Structures are given as C-alpha cells and as structure tokens.
Amino acid sequence: MSTIHPWERRIYIDTEFTDIAAPRLISFAMVSEDGHEFYGEVAEVDEEVCSAFVRAQVLPQLGKFPGCIMTRDALAEAARIWMSKFSGLRQRPVICYDHPIDLQLLWELIGRKPAGWKEKLISLRIDPVRREQYFSEHGGRHHALYDARANRAAYR
Numbered sequence: 001m002s003t004i005h006p007w008e009r010r011i012y013i014d015t016e017f018t019d020i021a022a023p024r025l026i027s028f029a030m031v032s033e034d035g036h037e038f039y040g041e042v043a044e045v046d047e048e049v050c051s052a053f054v055r056a057q058v059l060p061q062l063g064k065f066p067g068c069i070m071t072r073d074a075l076a077e078a079a080r081i082w083m084s085k086f087s088g089l090r091q092r093p094v095i096c097y098d099h100p101i102d103l104q105l106l107w108e109l110i111g112r113k114p115a116g117w118k119e120k121l122i123s124l125r126i127d128p129v130r131r132e133q134y135f136s137e138h139g140g141r142h143h144a145l146y147d148a149r150a151n152r153a154a155y156r
Helices: 050-059 072-084 100-110 128-138 145-154
Strands: 008-017 024-032 037-042 092-097 118-121
Touching: 008 050, 008 100, 008 145, 024 050, 024 072, 024 100, 024 145, 037 072, 037 145, 050 100, 072 118, 092 100
Parallel strands: 008 092, 092 118
Antiparallel strands: 008 024, 024 037
C-alpha cells in the first residue's frame, strides 16, 4: 500500500549529532516519500565533544559520500536549496521526524522553518519490524541517510 498522500508530501529527516546532552550537528539527511534525497556532513567535527557512542557508532560511518562533506554554512545553503524544490507545489511538504532533536537541529541549521511547511512526529508510526528489516538488508544504522531511508520504508 502506498503512503503517498495527495495533499501532503512527506520528507523524512534524520540527523547525527555529537551528544544528546549538548547536540551539535554532524550529518543531516532528508528523503522524500517519492525517493528524492539530500545528504550532507559537517566537514569539521570536534571528536572531543562527541559521546563515546557517537565516536564508536557514528564517526566511523562518515565519509561514505565524499561530495557531501561541506562547511556548516555550505550545508545550510544546500539544504535550503533542496527544500525550496518542494515549496509552492500542490502537495504541502511535511517534515517527518522521529526525535525532536532532529527537528531542532534542522531549524538551527537553516535558520527557520520555511513558510507553508508542516512538522509531524512519526516515532509512533514507524513499524519496528520493517525498520529492522531495512537495516538487515541495507545496513547503515546510525548514519543519517540510512536512518532517514529506514524511516521512510517503515512508515505506516
């Protein structure tokens, strides 16, 4: 069954960040329900402010997409440009996130929520079995792009 809605276009997001207590953006991904993707990594990450979990699980996965490594300012501009493609369409864009920090870091990155965009917390709408199936088939857990793809695949 398709989850594509005639009046809304869901954009699944995910971030990786330094530490839950004082999150600083490391990487960011957006995946639209029809498969368009955006991914970027901050070029310089201070490992000293990263939690042990992030050093062990997240940092080793960085650099898989060399063309997506950029300064924070360049990442912000690239994200705003990518998001602008969805403004003014018949389908209203909806940011779907599974953790509030993801949304917080997105708005910090681009400066503000674009006019006409909605937000939707989807953590209770993610099928854990389908999400685990995605990771067992594709890997990449704790990588922003793979996590956003997994949320898209497991949304119900």
